[in-house]
Amino acid sequence: MKKLLMLAALFEAGAGVILLANPSIAVRLVFDVEIVGAGVIVSRLLGVALMGLGAACWPGTDSRRGFYGMTTYGTLATLYLIYIGVRGGMIGVLLWPAVVVHAILVVLLVGARFREQTTPAAQIT
Numbered sequence: 001m002k003k004l005l006m007l008a009a010l011f012e013a014g015a016g017v018i019l020l021a022n023p024s025i026a027v028r029l030v031f032d033v034e035i036v037g038a039g040v041i042v043s044r045l046l047g048v049a050l051m052g053l054g055a056a057c058w059p060g061t062d063s064r065r066g067f068y069g070m071t072t073y074g075t076l077a078t079l080y081l082i083y084i085g086v087r088g089g090m091i092g093v094l095l096w097p098a099v100v101v102h103a104i105l106v107v108l109l110v111g112a113r114f115r116e117q118t119t120p121a122a123q124i125t
Contacts, residue, residue: 013054
């Protein structure tokens with residue numbers, strides 16, 4: 001699970017770097033809209049937050065903290081992006097791929113956590 005958590009942390013931190021460096025391109029690719037003014041500021045703030053999430057979820061001695069943080073974020077991001085897509089408003093070329101990537105990461109993380117919890121019991125029997 002540590003490798004998967006590391007991959008998820010790198011993915012989110014990388015998205016944060018892109019949002020911080022060039023929020024206009026990132027927002028256009030995901031939502032197919034242009035941003036100006038406060039939208040640029042909020043997008044860059046999101047970039048900082050995603051970089052923080054990536055750092056907080058980096059695997060260490062206690063992977064539960066990172067697991068819960070990344071799983072909560074991934075689940076809520078998936079649901080919100082689906083909501084945006086279903087409403088039919090701002091849909092860029094990367095909206096649905098972002099939904100799929102977030103959903104896959106959540107499923108993989110939950111599966112890895114489940115396997116991690118059941119493996120010791122299986123070895124005892």
